[in-house]
């Protein structure tokens with residue numbers, strides 16, 4: 009048995025499946041005619057000024073707005089921001105991953121600690137400072153931290169309605185991604201004002217604001233402020249001040265779009281060339297993105313938390329009002345007053361906690377109740393029932409209900425209808441009916457294809473989504489492949505059909521793809537992802553040499569994406585360009601010091617140089633971040649073998665096998681170790 013072969017473990021390539029977003033290149037096929045916006049603050053020269061400037065002249069609105077959920081949606085972590093209860097109740101256990109978590113404050117600094125126990129001994133401990141809290145605490149507080157500007161969600165959430173801590177939504181049942189779930193632009197742009205995002209990354213920010221502010225609904229304010237300060241005043245009771253958007257003066261459709269930008273959470277497909285930073289109040293949302301939802305037979309009682317717009321639009325109140333509106337004279341200054349929109353019931357400057365049910369019920373009876381103004385039917389329930397419920401329309405017609413995406417939280421179902429019997433039993437999911445575009449009537453085939461690809465990649469790994477995508481993505485000849493290269497590569501990559509990806513490269517030639525087709529940097533790193541996926545297709549089928557230029561391309565186009573550079577370094581190491589590989593791994597770690605795979609590989613490359621002390625230090629750094637990382641454990645075992653310390657080698661292998669008893673390599677090495685020890 010040669011010792012060498014035991015130490016030199018190949019750094020296996022695990023194909024990463026990270027969420028990806030769509031469309032940033034200008035698509036030559038879509039001739040979008042840019043309509044001139046009447047809003048003068050849509051001009052590129054107009055900038056965001058922040059809420060404190062608005063406060064100078066609109067102090068009343070500011071005063072109530074800062075107490076709303078939106079006003080408190082995001083902030084740096086401190087004890088007054090946190091809604092959490094601390095002490096015994098702020099410790100939880102994830103039995104799937106065997107980790108304990110504890111949150112608490114030291115002074116005004118919040119920490120989340122991850123630890124593992126063996127009997128009464130703490131055998132592992134990782135502590136991270138909480139940098140930001142997302143969620144006003146009306147429903148939840150979730151927690152984020154950042155490393156060199158890279159943002160991640162942390163593995164504890166406080167559920168305020170139940171007053172309890174638990175794993176965050178989506179971390180349950182073995183899916184606990186610990187401190188590694190990236191917070192990208194999509195997420196940040198719904199829970200905050202617009203951040204300064206680092207192009208060429210997935211989750212790196214130069215600066216993040218501290219909550220949703222006025223300009224998310226009114227558009228950038230510098231022009232308005234300048235004009236008002238200069239005394240340029242219009243009579244807003246009779247006309248529109250086009251220096252700033254008043255959503256109350258938009259058409260109902262455009263006003264909906266202001267709220268839907270964030271309150272319609274689903275499978276959002278960006279239009280070619282657009283990013284999550286591009287929407288401004290007064291624009292059509294469908295000019296920036298199309299939001300899709302899957303529809304299943306018999307599932308109309310299931311909804312996710314941020315789906316108010318979709319639910320409301322299912323209501324007879326909305327649908328009938330919409331029909332009647334066509335026959336009514338339009339209120340020219342406030343067109344939404346003859347429609348049913350969010351603003352009919354909500355003043356977004358004032359929190360629902362303060363509004364009170366009387367105000368909401370008065371809105372119902374302004375249409376229902378047989379008054380002179382309204383000829384609509386009144387409630388047909390019995391007077392006894394109505395009296396027992398204090399005539400509170402909302403309590404019966406918009407009941408609180410659990411959402412399917414966020415646990416321990418209830419929200420008001422905005423599908424207004426006759427009360428339905430609550431079924432507690434899980435209904436089996438009905439037949440899949442298709443993906444529906446909520447904010448657009450007829451999306452283009454390309455957008456539909458991307459919706460199906462994303463549905464699979466981000467939400468639900470059912471292969472029929474990919475079959476549906478394939479219907480919109482012809483690849484019969486070079487021209488078709490070229491037109492749809494990004495989407496086709498993504499499709500075949502997700503199907504694990506690496507031969508098809510390689511065939512596309514053969515048809516078009518690597519040179520054409522590398523020199524002419526994959527050239528753009530963008531917020532969604534579309535071209536970088538395509539390069540990366542082609543690299544993976546070659547690497548996974550044993551052709552590291554062909555993979556290398558594509559991995560390099562991916563990390564050139566997205567220089568702040570640690571995983572792309574990590575893969576480039578891996579392809580360098582595969583052809584024994586060890587010094588260059590080390591340089592690339594070192595760059596990853598300079599960018600993002602907690603990159604476990606790069607730390608592990610770097611240790612291995614130093615061992616090849618004979619520097620086992622350095623190697624050990626890197627392996628230990630990796631294992632201090634993730635005590636269960638299999639590659640780091642294998643490599644550490646290899647290091648002990650190199651030192652002929654068979655006892656520690658075996659201990660390390662046992663540690664790996666305890667968590668993954670079926671690990672083939674570890675089992676084999678352990679067997680060989682026995683013969684070696686003899």
Ligand code: HEC
Pocket residue numbers: 057058059061062063064065066222223226228229230232233236237240241242243244247248249250252253254255257
């Ligand atoms: C220097 C004082 C001043 C500042 C600062 C200021 N406003 Fe105004 N704003 C006014 C005045 C005065 C009016 C009413 C007259 C007008 O619009 O010309 C107004 C009107 C508005 C309107 C109604 C427009 C309409 O057509 O109905 C909105 C919306 C608005 N402001 C939002 C904002 C926002 C958001 C900010 C911060 C970005 C802001 N304002 C900052 C003075 C100011």
Ligand code: HEC
Pocket residue numbers: 075076077078080081082142143144145146147197198199200220224225255266267268269270271350351354356358359360361
């Ligand atoms: C920038 C994204 C964004 C936009 C635009 C937006 N919302 Fe919100 N809204 C949120 C988020 C996020 C929350 C939850 C905040 C929390 O509690 O942490 C929220 C909460 C609310 C709440 C409950 C919070 C409270 O205290 O009352 C209401 C009501 C609401 N939004 C209405 C609206 C309406 C109406 C519009 C359009 C005029 C709108 N929102 C536009 C993101 C947005």
Ligand code: HEC
Pocket residue numbers: 077142143144145146147148149150161191194195196198199269270271272273274313314414419
């Ligand atoms: C399309 C916009 C959108 C996206 C994208 C989005 N959210 Fe939300 N989210 C919302 C809105 C709106 C609410 C508030 C719903 C309500 O109050 O009923 C919400 C609610 C929440 C809540 C509960 C907050 C509370 O206390 O009310 C948490 C936590 C949360 N989101 C976290 C996230 C994280 C983390 C991401 C990214 C991984 C994300 N969301 C992506 C719009 C969005």
Ligand code: HEC
Pocket residue numbers: 059062063066069070073078220221222223224225226254255256257351356357
């Ligand atoms: C969530 C979206 C949203 C946010 C955030 C928001 N507004 Fe508004 N604002 C609206 C809507 C909707 C209207 C129209 C209300 C109506 O017509 O009933 C409005 C109207 C106004 C008006 C003109 C009419 C009035 O009510 O006086 C001013 C001024 C204004 N907002 C200022 C502000 C300021 C200042 C802030 C921040 C402190 C702010 N808004 C934050 C949605 C928002």
Ligand code: HEC
Pocket residue numbers: 324325326328329347348352368369371372373374375376384385401402405406424425426
């Ligand atoms: C802008 C006017 C308007 C408002 C506000 C409004 N509705 Fe309606 N609602 C309607 C119209 C129009 C219909 C359809 C009437 C019909 O078909 O005869 C309707 C239908 C209904 C129905 C019957 C639904 C069905 O499936 O048959 C219920 C229940 C209802 N509304 C309750 C409410 C409640 C509760 C509120 C307040 C939370 C409310 N509505 C607010 C206009 C409104």
Ligand code: HEC
Pocket residue numbers: 267271316317318320348349350351352353354360361364365368371402406418419420421422
């Ligand atoms: C017919 C009236 C009505 C309309 C229209 C309406 N809402 Fe609501 N909304 C309510 C009521 C009632 C509540 C519960 C308030 C409370 O908790 O007291 C509510 C609560 C909310 C909340 C707080 C979280 C929750 O669900 O309990 C959010 C967020 C919200 N609405 C957003 C919206 C958005 C976005 C729209 C437009 C798509 C909208 N609403 C349209 C009546 C309405």
Ligand code: HEC
Pocket residue numbers: 369372373376377385386387388389393394397398399400401402403404405426427
């Ligand atoms: C105790 C619960 C309860 C309350 C409170 C309540 N409703 Fe109803 N509502 C019902 C039920 C149950 C029905 C269906 C009754 C039936 O089968 O005819 C209904 C039916 C309706 C309908 C349909 C009427 C028809 O003829 O089709 C409307 C409209 C309506 N409610 C509006 C309201 C309004 C507005 C309020 C507040 C003033 C209100 N409801 C309060 C339980 C309630």
